[in-house]
Amino acid sequence: MKTILEAKNLCKSFEGTVVLNDINFRVDEGEFIAIMGRSGSGKSTLLYSISGMDRPTSGNVLFCGKDISKLDDGKMSEVRLKHMGFIFQHSHLLKNLSIRDNIVLPGFKAGALSREEVNKYANSLMLKTGIDSVAGHDVKKVSGGQLQRAAICRALINKPDVLFGDEPTGALNSSTTREVMDIINSINGEGTTVIIVTHDAKVAARASRVIYLMDGNIHDELTLGKYEGDEKVKLSREKRLAEWLEKQGF
Ligand SMILES: Nc1ncnc2c1ncn2[C@@H]1O[C@H](COP(=O)(O)OP(=O)(O)O)[C@@H](O)[C@H]1O
Ligand SMILES: [Mg+2]
Known part of the structure; x- marks a missing residue:
């Protein structure tokens, strides 16, 4: 398997406070990684550091074999625009624009x-995610689930190598979470690497690998x-994950 992303001795501090301390890990093309850990354990910081949204204090991040930590x-924004997609808990869609325009x-x-x-x-993305009927609607006039699907379409428009998500289902109810995760699993099934932060074990159980951050x-x-x-x-994946998370003290 080809490595698509690699963190080497990744450290991140904020004003002297160490948040990430010598992180080393590799992500293969096509993997689906869920990053878990308690609140404040540095999950978002890790996601931002490996996706070029923020810079590590020291260490390197290799994306498709290229060191992006010092671009x-x-x-950096060009790499993000062309090769990475991002979704968040609250979608950053532009108000006063239609779903399609966003x-x-x-x-x-x-x-x-x-x-x-x-x-x-x-159009094909909106059809696939079931929001084609609201394509012309203003973002303020659609449901939270539709908004998150639109955010996924937006993140995928440039056919990214990796889709990153920070608590992408954090603001959704459980049935909408399932629907959105079915879409993310299907995108991953088609070959897009997915790396998301989540505190929801049901969401993480859909990943091929779960990483637990502590200290x-x-x-x-x-x-x-x-x-x-x-x-x-x-159900058996959820059970395995639940037992493992208990062991971590989650
Ligand atoms: N921009 C920042 N400036 C200062 N401290 C930060 C900043 N971002 C995160 N932190 C601190 O880093 C730690 C980890 O934060 P974060 O990565 O958001 O955790 P998580 O996503 O796991 O809840 C927290 O103690 C937080 O206060
Ligand atoms: Mg966070």
Whole structure:
């Protein structure tokens, strides 16, 4: 398997307070990683440090074999725009724009495809995620679940190598969480690497590997393997994860 992302001796401090202390880990192409840990354990900081949203204090981050930890801001935002997708707990969609306009905007900005091709791809993403009927709606006029699907479409418009998410289902109820996670599992099944932070064990049980952060380091990790939708297998994964999390003191 090809390594797509690697953190080497990654450290991050804020005003002298160490949050990440010598983190080393590798993510293979096509993996689905869930980062767990208690509140304040540094999950978001780790996600931001490996995705170029923030810079490590020391250490390196290799993305597709290239060290991105020292790129200047302009180069870094280009890597993010063209090769990474981001979703958050609360989607950062632009108000006063339609769902469709929000989705196509990063596609137009990247300029890899013609506007017509971007529009066409946006339509297929909206169809796939079930929001084609609200494409023309203002972002203020759709449900939370529809908004998060739109955020996923927006994150995918430039066909990223990695989709990053910081608590992407944190603001959703359990049935909408399932629907959004079905979409994320399906995207991962098509080959996109996924790395998300979550405190929801049901969400993490859908990952192929779970990483547990404690005291600024990766305390332990659990390999669950490729996710299949089968209900029985799902329950046994959730059980395995629950036992493991208990061992971590979560
Ligand atoms: N920009 C920042 N400035 C100062 N401290 C920060 C900053 N971001 C995070 N921290 C601190 O780093 C620690 C880890 O935060 P965070 O990564 O957000 O944790 P988690 O996502 O696991 O809840 C916390 O103690 C938090 O206060
Ligand atoms: Mg966080």
